Amino acid sequence: MDQINGSVVTEFVLLGLAQSMGMQLFLFFFFSLFYMGIILGNLLIVCTVIFDPHLHSPMYILLANLSLIDLGLSSTTVPRVISDLFRDYKVISFHNCMIQMFFIHVMGGVEMVLLIAMAYDRYTAICKPLYYLTIMNPKMCTFLVLAAWVIGVIHAVSQFVFVINLPFCGPNNVGSFYCDFPRVIKLACMDTYQLEFVVIANSGFISMATFFFLIISYICILVTVRQHSSTDLSKAFFTLSAHITVVVLFFAPCMFLYVWPFPTKSLDTFFAIVDFVITPVLNPAIYTFRNKDMRLAMRKLGRQVVSSREMI
Numbered sequence: 001m002d003q004i005n006g007s008v009v010t011e012f013v014l015l016g017l018a019q020s021m022g023m024q025l026f027l028f029f030f031f032s033l034f035y036m037g038i039i040l041g042n043l044l045i046v047c048t049v050i051f052d053p054h055l056h057s058p059m060y061i062l063l064a065n066l067s068l069i070d071l072g073l074s075s076t077t078v079p080r081v082i083s084d085l086f087r088d089y090k091v092i093s094f095h096n097c098m099i100q101m102f103f104i105h106v107m108g109g110v111e112m113v114l115l116i117a118m119a120y121d122r123y124t125a126i127c128k129p130l131y132y133l134t135i136m137n138p139k140m141c142t143f144l145v146l147a148a149w150v151i152g153v154i155h156a157v158s159q160f161v162f163v164i165n166l167p168f169c170g171p172n173n174v175g176s177f178y179c180d181f182p183r184v185i186k187l188a189c190m191d192t193y194q195l196e197f198v199v200i201a202n203s204g205f206i207s208m209a210t211f212f213f214l215i216i217s218y219i220c221i222l223v224t225v226r227q228h229s230s231t232d233l234s235k236a237f238f239t240l241s242a243h244i245t246v247v248v249l250f251f252a253p254c255m256f257l258y259v260w261p262f263p264t265k266s267l268d269t270f271f272a273i274v275d276f277v278i279t280p281v282l283n284p285a286i287y288t289f290r291n292k293d294m295r296l297a298m299r300k301l302g303r304q305v306v307s308s309r310e311m312i
């Protein structure tokens with residue numbers, strides 16, 4: 001472990017989120033509560049979609065996949081943040097730091113592509129309703145999910161291969177509460193200017209491009225909705241506004257973390273928390289509490305669980 005390409009750093013120091021005991025306690029409850037909400041809410045969506053045949057349409061299958069990814073994304077950091085809160089000296093081993101960065105970008109990449117797939121699904125349903133069933137068939141849905149994973153892995157690997165080979169010879173204070181490429185690269189003992197550009201291009205510009213692409217697609221869909229139907233109008237508006245909220249909440253932090261040239265500790269922390277804690281918990285909230293089909297399916301699932309217990 002000591003000598004990966006001449007590197008001597010075996011562990012990195014992470015930033016503490018709170019100094020005072022009161023703040024530590026508050027954050028402990030905040031993160032624990034939200035993480036429990038993330039686990040329960042997202043698993044509930046996955047189970048509801050899997051067990052209710054009415055929800056076996058691409059929109060809900062993609063949603064269930066998104067829920068799994070949300071759960072994965074917050075699991076890359078939140079459990080560690082919770083266990084680190086009360087430690088005085090927050091260190092992460094070289095290996096774990098690399099693993100954390102890798103999975104953050106796999107999950108983030110998959111989530112990005114899934115959001116595009118969900119927009120494409122809504123675009124087809126609303127703008128090309130006659131062809132919807134032919135275009136968004138189960139094969140297409142599987143293809144989109146597979147593509148999301150392949151792209152996510154490529155996205156992570158294409159940054160990871162550079163970083164894993166960097167020489168780390170001394171400085172090891174990440175200056176953030178989790179490991180991520182932009183911060184860790186700066187600790188390498190060499191000129192990393194080009195590499196920083198690779199990361200900005202790969203993570204930053206991709207998230208910016210994806211964001212604007214998604215916003216424009218949703219605007220197109222909204223325009224079509226306005227021109228045509230009048231009965232389904234509010235329902236479509238409703239679904240779309242949920243999608244748009246998720247997109248904005250996910251991408252705003254990404255763009256800030258990777259593109260904004262003047263990193264500020266407190267803002268970075270805030271935006272990272274939004275992406276790892278707030279977005280993953282909002283997804284289930286938005287889709288379950290405000291979507292009638294989802295609510296009905298959950299009630300049915302609940303009744304089935306209760307009645308199967310009574311039979312035993």
Ligand SMILES: *[C@@H]1O[C@H](CO)[C@@H](O)[C@H](O)[C@H]1NC(C)=O
Nearest residue numbers: 046049061064065141142145
């Ligand atoms: C994710 O998508 C795949 C491919 O369409 C599907 O088979 C699978 O059931 C989905 N996962 C969940 C949890 O719904």
